Amino acid sequence: MAGYLARRLLWAIPVVFGVTLITFLLMHFTAGNYVPGLELNPNLKPSDVERIRENLGLDRPLIVQYLDWVGVGSIIQAVGLAGLLGGSHNIQPGLLEGNFGRSLIDGTPVLRDIIERLPNTIELTLTAIFLGAAISIPVGVVSALRRGSRLDQTVTAASVGGFAVPQFWLGLLLILLFSVQFHAWGLPWLPSGGATSPLGGGDVVDRLEHLVMPALVLAFFYLSTWSRFVRSSMIETLSQDYVRTARAKGMTDRRTVYVHALRNAVAPLVTLVGLELPGLVSGALVVEVVFGWPGIGLLAFQRAIQTDYTMVMGITTFAAILVVAGNLLADVLYAVVDPRVRYA
Amino acid sequence: MEERSGVPDGDFERFERFLDDWSRRDFLKRVGGAAAFASLSGGALAFLEACGGGGGGGSSSATTPKKGGHVTEGWAFDIKTFNSVLTQDVYSSLCIGMCLDPLLNSKANGDLVPYIAQEVPKVASDGNTYTFKLRKDVKWSDGQPLTSDDVLFTYNLIFAPEYAAVASPRRGDFTQHVANISAPDPYTFVVKTQTPYAPFLVTHGQYGIMPKHVLGSLAPAAINTADFNSAPMVTNGAFKFVRWDKGAQVVFTRNPNYYRGAPLLDQFVYKVVPNTTAVANQLKTGEIDAGQLDPSQVDSMRTEQSIGITGFAVPGFQFYMQNLDPSKPTGQIFQDLAVRQALYTAINRDGIVKTVLFGQGQVANSVEPPTSWAWNPNAKPVYKYDPSKANQMLDQAGWQKGSDGIRAKSGLKLQFTMLYSANSPVLSGIAQVMQENWKAIGVGLTNKEIQFSSLVTQITDTRDFDIILVGFNWTQDPDESQLFGSKGTARGGFNGFDFKNDQVDKLLSDATTTTDPAKRKQLYFQYQDLMNEQLPAPILYFNKFNYGVNKRVQNYGYGTFNQYGPRPWMKDVWVTDGK
Numbered sequence: 033m034a035g036y037l038a039r040r041l042l043w044a045i046p047v048v049f050g051v052t053l054i055t056f057l058l059m060h061f062t063a064g065n066y067v068p069g070l071e072l073n074p075n076l077k078p079s080d081v082e083r084i085r086e087n088l089g090l091d092r093p094l095i096v097q098y099l100d101w102v103g104v105g106s107i108i109q110a111v112g113l114a115g116l117l118g119g120s121h122n123i124q125p126g127l128l129e130g131n132f133g134r135s136l137i138d139g140t141p142v143l144r145d146i147i148e149r150l151p152n153t154i155e156l157t158l159t160a161i162f163l164g165a166a167i168s169i170p171v172g173v174v175s176a177l178r179r180g181s182r183l184d185q186t187v188t189a190a191s192v193g194g195f196a197v198p199q200f201w202l203g204l205l206l207i208l209l210f211s212v213q214f215h216a217w218g219l220p221w222l223p224s225g226g227a228t229s230p231l232g233g234g235d236v237v238d239r240l241e242h243l244v245m246p247a248l249v250l251a252f253f254y255l256s257t258w259s260r261f262v263r264s265s266m267i268e269t270l271s272q273d274y275v276r277t278a279r280a281k282g283m284t285d286r287r288t289v290y291v292h293a294l295r296n297a298v299a300p301l302v303t304l305v306g307l308e309l310p311g312l313v314s315g316a317l318v319v320e321v322v323f324g325w326p327g328i329g330l331l332a333f334q335r336a337i338q339t340d341y342t343m344v345m346g347i348t349t350f351a352a353i354l355v356v357a358g359n360l361l362a363d364v365l366y367a368v369v370d371p372r373v374r375y376a
Numbered sequence: 377m378e379e380r381s382g383v384p385d386g387d388f389e390r391f392e393r394f395l396d397d398w399s400r401r402d403f404l405k406r407v408g409g410a411a412a413f414a415s416l417s418g419g420a421l422a423f424l425e426a427c428g429g430g431g432g433g434g435s436s437s438a439t440t441p442k443k444g445g446h447v448t449e450g451w452a453f454d455i456k457t458f459n460s461v462l463t464q465d466v467y468s469s470l471c472i473g474m475c476l477d478p479l480l481n482s483k484a485n486g487d488l489v490p491y492i493a494q495e496v497p498k499v500a501s502d503g504n505t506y507t508f509k510l511r512k513d514v515k516w517s518d519g520q521p522l523t524s525d526d527v528l529f530t531y532n533l534i535f536a537p538e539y540a541a542v543a544s545p546r547r548g549d550f551t552q553h554v555a556n557i558s559a560p561d562p563y564t565f566v567v568k569t570q571t572p573y574a575p576f577l578v579t580h581g582q583y584g585i586m587p588k589h590v591l592g593s594l595a596p597a598a599i600n601t602a603d604f605n606s607a608p609m610v611t612n613g614a615f616k617f618v619r620w621d622k623g624a625q626v627v628f629t630r631n632p633n634y635y636r637g638a639p640l641l642d643q644f645v646y647k648v649v650p651n652t653t654a655v656a657n658q659l660k661t662g663e664i665d666a667g668q669l670d671p672s673q674v675d676s677m678r679t680e681q682s683i684g685i686t687g688f689a690v691p692g693f694q695f696y697m698q699n700l701d702p703s704k705p706t707g708q709i710f711q712d713l714a715v716r717q718a719l720y721t722a723i724n725r726d727g728i729v730k731t732v733l734f735g736q737g738q739v740a741n742s743v744e745p746p747t748s749w750a751w752n753p754n755a756k757p758v759y760k761y762d763p764s765k766a767n768q769m770l771d772q773a774g775w776q777k778g779s780d781g782i783r784a785k786s787g788l789k790l791q792f793t794m795l796y797s798a799n800s801p802v803l804s805g806i807a808q809v810m811q812e813n814w815k816a817i818g819v820g821l822t823n824k825e826i827q828f829s830s831l832v833t834q835i836t837d838t839r840d841f842d843i844i845l846v847g848f849n850w851t852q853d854p855d856e857s858q859l860f861g862s863k864g865t866a867r868g869g870f871n872g873f874d875f876k877n878d879q880v881d882k883l884l885s886d887a888t889t890t891t892d893p894a895k896r897k898q899l900y901f902q903y904q905d906l907m908n909e910q911l912p913a914p915i916l917y918f919n920k921f922n923y924g925v926n927k928r929v930q931n932y933g934y935g936t937f938n939q940y941g942p943r944p945w946m947k948d949v950w951v952t953d954g955k
Binding site for chain 1: 663850
C-alpha cells in the first residue's frame with residue numbers, strides 16, 4: 033500500500049502542472065491582447081491600455097508569464113539570473129512558494145478568495161451527496177423488495193428521467209415553482225438564489241431555506257444513478273447463499289434484510305460516493321450559476337468570462353489538486369471498506 | 377421477497393402489506409403529496425418568519441417620509457473595486473457613489489451640480505483655469521475633515537508621474553489635457569488645462585474623493601491592490617460601507633453625519649443576482665426592491681401589482697462598424713459611399729426596435745444621442761427604411777446582381793462576415809434581421825459570434841474584420857473623438873474601422889477647444905450632418921432603460937445621468953413600511 037501511495041503521489045505532480053499549463057495556454061490564446069476588466073469606454077486612451085497591460089505584466093513573453101506564475105520566476109531571480117527573464121519586472125513568488133497570485137480584476141489575493149468561497153461549495157455538494165445517499169438507499173431497497181411491481185417501474189422511469197434532465201432546466205423550473213409561483217399564490221415560498229439573505233440572514237434556518245433547492249437539484253443527479261445501483265446490488269445480495277442459509281436457520285425477514293443483506297448491498301455504494309469526492313469542489317458549477325450560490329464554481333465562471341487569468345488558473349489548479357487528492361482518497365477508502373481489494 | 381418465513385414477525389408483515397397497498401395506489405399522487413409536504417415544511421419556516429414580520433400588512437402609503445428600513449437593489453453583475461480612479465465598470469461606480477462623494481455630480485438630464493465643491497466652477501478668462509472652492513463641513517467617517525489635500529491626492533493618482541504604476545484608465549485623457557493641479561489652501565483646488573478643453577468638468581470632475589490619510593502612505597503599485605479597494609472603511613458619502621460578500625452582496629449603512637443631510641434609509645444593499653431573469657423573478661418575490669429590467673420583461677412586469685416601472689432614454693446604442701482600411705478586403709468596397717448609404721437604407725431599424733428590443737429603444741437618425749444637449753433632431757440626410765431605393769442606389773453605382781443573387785462590381789462582391797459578441801439574444805436578433813434585410817438587396821451577410829474579449833482585441837488591435845456589430849455608451853459630453861476621430865485609429869484606440877476625415881477631425885477638435893456652449897452646439901450640428909452623410913459606422917438605435925421598483929419604495933429617482941455613480945436622490949429615499 034505504501035509503495036502504491038508513493039507512486040500515485042509522484043504521478044500527481046506532473047498532472048497538476050499539466051493542468052496549469054493547458055489552462056494558461058487556453059486563456060491566453062482565446063483572449064489575445066485583452067485587458068481584463070476592460071469596458072468599451074469612450075474616455076479610454078490607447079496609452080491607458082498599454083500602461084495597464086504593462087502594470088499587470090501582460091506584455092511579457094508568454095513563457096516568462098507562465099514561469100513567473102508557477103514560481104520558477106522568483107527562484108531564477110533569487111539565484112541572480114533575473115536577466116534571463118527580461119529582468120526589470122517585479123517578480124512575485126509563485127505557485128511553488130504557495131502564492132497563487134492576485135486577481136487581475138480587483139487585485140485581491142487569489143488564494144484568499146478561494147478559501148473564502150470554498151466552504152459554500154463544500155456545504156452545497158456535501159449536502160447533496162448526503163441527500164442523495166440518504167434518499168437512494170431506501171428507494172433502492174424498496175425497489176429491490178418490490179421488484180417488478182408498479183412502484184419499481186415508476187422509480188425506474190423516474191431514475192432515467194433524473195439522469196437525463198439538465199441541471200439548469202430543473203433548477204429554473206424549481207425556482208419558477210417554489211419561489212415565484214408560490215409567492216404569487218400566497219403560499220410559503222423559498223428564496224430564489226444566494227446562500228443567505230443579505231440583511232439579517234446567516235442563521236441556520238436562513239441558510240437551510242436557501243440550501244434546499246440547489247442541494248435538491250444537485251442530489252437529483254446522484255439519486256437517479258445511486259438508487260439504481262442500490263437496487264441491483266440488493267437484488268444480487270438477496271440471492272446469495274448466506275441469505276438463504278440465514279432464513280433457513282429461522283431468522284426473521286426483517287433481520288435478514290435490514291441487518292445482513294442491506295449492509296453488504298450498500299457497502300459498494302461507498303465506492304460510488306467516493307467517486308464523487310473529486311467533484312466536491314468542481315461539480316456544482318451549473319447549480320451555482322443558476323442559483324447564484326456564491327461558491328468556487330460561480331467565481332470561476334464569472335472570472336473566466338472576464339478573462340481574469342490569475343484567478344482562473346488559481347481555481348483550476350486548486351481544483352486539480354483537490355481532484356487528484358480526492359481520487360487517491362477514494363481508492364484508499366475502497367481498499368479499506370472491501371478487504372478483498374489489494375493494491376500491488 | 378415472495379416467501380414468508382415461518383416465524384411470525386408482525387411489524388415486518390405490516391410493512392409488507394403497506395408496500396403492497398402502495399404499489400396499488402397511484403404512486404405519483406403520493407410522490408406529489410410528499411413533494412408538496414416537503415416544500416411546505418421547508419417553507420413553513422419562511423412562512424412563520426413572514427407572518428411574524430408582516431404584521432398588519434402595511435398597505436397605507438403615508439405621504440410623510442419616515443426614517444428607517446432598507447432597500448435592496450439587484451444587479452446581474454458583481455462589482456470590482458471601490459477605488460474611484462481604478463474603476464472601469466458602472467456597477468463599481470454605483471457602489472463607490474454610495475460612500476465616496478466627488479467634487480461635482482450630475483442631475484438626471486446631465487447638468488452638473490456641486491457636491492464637495494461649493495459651486496460648479498466657471499472656467500477663468502484664460503479658458504484653462506478651473507478653481508474649485510470646497511465646502512468646509514465635509515468630514516470623513518473617522519472624524520477627520522476632508523480638505524484639498526485629499527482632493528489633490530486623488531487627482532495625483534491619475535496625474536503625477538510617480539503614480540504611473542496605478543492602473544487607472546483615466547490617466548491618458550487627463551495627462552493629455554491637464555497642465556498642472558494644485559491645492560493653494562486647505563479648501564481650494566485648482567486645475568489648469570493645457571488648452572481650452574470643454575469636456576473637462578464632466579469627464580474629470582466626478583471622481584469619488586479618497587482619503588489621503590489611508591492611501592497616501594502606500595507605494596504607487598500597492599494602490600492597485602490596497603485593502604481599501606475591497607473594504608473602504610473610511611468614507612465621506614451618504615452611506616458607510618459595512619461589508620462586501622464577494623459574489624453575493626454589498627451592504628451599506630446610513631452615515632448620520634453626512635454633510636448634505638443624513639439619509640432616511642438605515643441600510644442599502646447591492647445584491648448580486650444570477651442573471652436578468654432572476655432580477656425579474658426576485659422583484660416579483662420581493663427579495664429585491666429595485667432592479668433593471670430586460671426589454672423582454674417590461675410588458676410582463678406591468679401586470680405585477682407591487683412593482684412600478686420607470687423608463688428613460690440613455691446614451692447607449694448599438695451600431696455596426698464597416699472596415700474602411702484600404703489594405704483590408706472590404707476596404708475597397710466600403711470606400712464607395714453609395715454602398716454604405718444603400719446598406720443603411722436597407723435595414724429595417726424600426727422593425728428591429730419593435731421586435732428585438734420590444735419597443736424599448738429609439739431609432740437613431742444621428743450619431744449624437746437624443747439625451748444630449750447637442751443632439752440635432754433634424755440632422756440630414758435622413759434614411760428611411762426603403763429596400764427598393766437601396767436597390768436603386770446600388771444599381772446606379774454599378775453593383776450588378778450576379779447569378780448567385782449577390783451584387784458585384786469589378787471583381788468585388790458584396791459579401792461580408794459580421795462579428796458580434798456571443799451570448800446576447802439582442803445582438804443575435806439584430807444580426808438575423810440585418811442578414812434578411814441585406815439579402816433582399818443582393819448583399820450576402822454571414823454572422824459570426826465571438827467572445828467579447830476577442831471582439832475588443834479585434835476592434836483595438838488585430839482589425840481584420842469586415843463588419844463588427846457592437847454596443848457603446850457615450851458620456852454626458854457630446855465629444856465623440858475616441859470613436860470617430862482619426863487619432864483613434866492608432867493601435868489600442870476604438871476607431872478600428874480606419875475612419876479618417878479631416879473635416880470631422882476639425883469639427884470635433886474645434887468643439888472641444890471652445891468652452892462657449894452655443895458655439896459648440898453649432899459645431900456639433902454641422903458634425904452630425906456630416907456624419908449622417910458619411911456613415912462610416914452607422915448607428916441603429918439608442919437604448920431605453922427600464923427599472924422596476926417595488927411600490928413600498930418612495931423617491932427612487934432613476935435618471936439618465938444619475939443611475940450609476942453618486943445618486944443625488946438616494947438620501948431622500950424612504951420605505952412606506954419602515955422595514
